[in-house]
Amino acid sequence: MPPSGLNGRLMSIAGRWSCVGDLRAGRLSARRPVRQSQRMVILLSAFGIVLLGAFAQAVSGFGYALVTVPLLAAAVDPRAAVVVSALTGIGLTVTAAIRERAHARWQVAAALTATALLGLPAGLLVLALAPERLLSALIAVVVLGCAALVWSRARIRTGRIGLGAIGVLVGVLTAATGTNGPPLVAAFQSLGYDPRTFRATLAATFSGTSLMGLTGFLLAGQIHADVVRISLVALPAVPLGWWLGNRLFHRIDPVVFRRIVLFGLLGSAGAALASMAG
Template sequence: MLATGRFTATAVDGNGGRTKEGCVMTTLVTGVVVIATLAAFAQALSGFGFALVAVPLLTLLTGPQTAVTVVTALGGLLALAISVHQRRHIEGRTAFLVTGAGLVGMPFGLLAITALSARSLSVLIACVVLAFALLLGRGATLSRGAGPAAAAGFASGALLTSTGMNGPPVVAAFQAMGLQPRELRATLQATFCAGDALAVLGFLAVGRLTADSLLLTAAGLPGMAVGWWLGDRIFARTDPRRFRRIVLAVLVTSACVALAQAALA
């Protein structure tokens, strides 16, 4: 079987002798590659959604703790690589404000996760994401000033530490600020870098960054590169109006996932 936190193979053949660790490992690595490909493809198209796609699928293979650790590490590496490659498209001041406000919001997310039940937290997430999607769908606009960026960053930081879903408030705010698709996508990756880096350091501090999780992270890198490459090709041919619809679809999907989690809690 696959144990939560550390995977182990215990399947025994009909003669009651050999374990089939090689077969289990091959299946697991293949699954990670496919999941990383799909998640990076989604991130390339909309600018976010890597964790939304990858965490639920990888949880089926490894359990939630390993899944969150591996996905956060992969997402951080992807965000770092894209931030460096597309740095000329980053709105530096906006990214700095969002990142700083996100650090302030993180303790409030930790407070929420300790004070609320899993079901209540999932419902709260869905309501927040749907509210951002509604504002975006109605064509709400925001200035590129410090206030909107700080508010989006604070909400993003709180959601990161409570749910891992830090993208929706930032992407909705960036859309409302009128950032063009390439600006939006590159600036999002820059803001994700800091949060993911802090999360990985936290995993290391509490012993969740194990040899197994590092192995799975390494296994996902080729698939992640392929997924981004494919998604980026489609992104380059996507006009701003269609990009906006893609972002809305990902936001609504995020809310639906949160509601499903509430129903199953």
């Protein structure tokens, strides 16, 4: 065999066993049968993570992205985690907003969504340009920040300027990390909303920012076949998780749940940091 033919043969063999289809980078490839079992683990893990996130969202009104993004980032790359969380969570937030519309403060939700649009471009730049480890670190910091807010019951100024600044920050976080709940949790705690109003107004705000974020991801080319495939497999977990969580919404003790939320947030932040270290 001529040298060129030998080289071509060796390159072909090497290509079959290369890391082109590396799942950790979010590149699921059907050309590599040896990776089929790993692909199944990724898809099953995504289903379980989305189930857990939907459960947390139903019980507390927030927590879907805070649970799903860090845990998904440990299985696929952080950018794919942000987009998969957004794709699977949009139906959940819109449905919750419609069902709880009578309890939502729509003026507040609309104002926050409008100002979030100002922060969206900056968030898209961070998502596109930040190194994966830095993105994982940002996700972990946001989740830990939310844990601190829940623990301290922090209150912030909620006048027009305060809500406007929160809205811009929400826009940045929507696109950059997908975890835009922490500033909203602090704002609604400061406004003194009861649990039903709290959950409903969060759902209304998340609906607007999620639609806005998905549009940004589409225009920025962040939605591709791999994230769509993972999202479609995980999507059935959303109504199941919501149904389970909604059954506990009126029954669970607030003190016990607050502790569960804190441990869950710390665990998901740890997963993001582990992903960064790996």
